[in-house]
Amino acid sequence: MPLDMKPFDAKSAPKISDKDFEQLRDYIYNVCGIYFHSSKKYFLESRLARRMEGTGCKTHADYYQFVRSPATGRSELTKLLDEITTNETCFFRNMPQLNALENKFLPEIIGTKGKIGFKKLRIWSAGSSSGEEAYTMAMILLEKRATLLKDWIIEIVGTDINETVLAQAREGVYNSYSVRNTPDYYLKKYFKEESPGRFLLSPEVKKLATFNQLNLYDDNKMLFMKSFDFIFCANVLIYFDTSSKSKVVQHFYNNLQPYGYFFVGQSESLHGVNDKFKTVHFPGGFTYNK
Template sequence: MGSLFSSAITLRNSVRISDDEFTQLRDFIYDKCGIFVDAKRKYLFESRFSKRLAELGLSSFSDYIKFLKHDIRRNSEMNVLFELVTTNETSFYRDTRQLDAFRDNVLRETLEKRRSEGKLDLHIWSAGCSSGEEPYTLSILLHEMLGPEIARWRIRITAVDLSPQVIERARRGVYREYAFKTTPDQARDRYFTPHEEGWKIRPELGRLISFQTMNLNDPLALKRVPRSHIVFCRNVIIYFDEAMKKRVAKAFYDNLLPGGYLMLGHSETLHKISSAFQPVYLPGSIAYRKEE
């Protein structure tokens, strides 16, 4: 997941939202997906949702809240709602300093440990994968580190996101120039092929990845994710309140195999959220390790 409401679109005919309507809609969103929207972002509801209200023929946020709760189309509207409350701002090789530290320490250690145990298998969970740039980057790193040896490994990257639309874009694997703003040219040339709409990921990269829609506020869905050696959840928990952060951190801890690692975004921390993990300080980054 990228930035929540990262930019407001000013609409001439935006529908005003009252304090009570904002609270009701905010609480509804929190209940459904765990994302908490601060009152300071109230005006962003008006800019983001006004067009949708017009499309549905609704004149107020009260009508939209009733629609979400009672209309026969309310289940399909959840997908639209989730798309509106998240803006998927991401790119390949995002935060290269963290990725370098991850590759040279966490990933290298994990692969060497699996080899030493005679178990050539690896599972990574990319939680909040947006339109696929993160899990594809992880696949590239694995191909570069293992080379031809990768054919002997059983590797699975489970990539999940709240929005069905971005998951579909991730599965398609076609990206425009903007997605490569932090990508080395040689990586793009090697792992992508030219496409009429930009660049398409090579099939061998996608074969390691299973994309699926998932709500991190759904305990049953979280339990269905295979046990992981590494969990990536970058730039996601900053949109949760303390209670939701604690629930998600516990879910990641329970999912990780002993000795496994959790990677958060560079501005995120488990300080005051969970003491179950052991912080591991890397150059320009922190990894959180589950004790063996």
């Protein structure tokens, strides 16, 4: 847990009614494209309590009005999303996605490219933050180095707007919170626990990924991010308004190989953002392709 976060006393959070929950969930979904499962109700309740304290709203209904107001709504929503998505980043965050990738999408793309003798795999973690997603991919691919990916060139690119997190990604040092989901096998093989709670990523993983600063709004730079087989963009688009979202997603669409896949975060949705991408379902999630 980052130092600036107070441990939260769940008991003190005001209980949210089903009606208020659904109203707020629909609003967040419609504006940001992220869905709150009913099982996350208590989580949302506790995070909302912080924002209600911050805004002086007494009831959930007051807060709902506040977050919808044209003057303050958007910036408040960003703060709420920060509360909701902070701490989300970790290695092996989205297991259903990784399973599907490993069992289905990766072998499929390797088959397609292998046939035409194009033995190069390009992966982009857009909004990479401190690199957990990019490095998770690197570890999964390293496991296939002797078999499926023998003689393949692998390029993993992580981009973020924030230089501080990029520096952390390049450094490759993580705390126990970041590795909390990492299967033991990977933890033992690719990390060194230098001191309690301080994990150094192995150089062999680090050298598979590069990290660059990129603003997803920057059309010129986006044009150069070409020919990716997999693009990941989790919990980034939720901060954009609809037209920016459409524009950025169109870039992802253009930058994806015809047989590639585009992944968003676990509860995100591109509905209404782009009508070219097709939805491909797999156990526990879905992805988009052309």
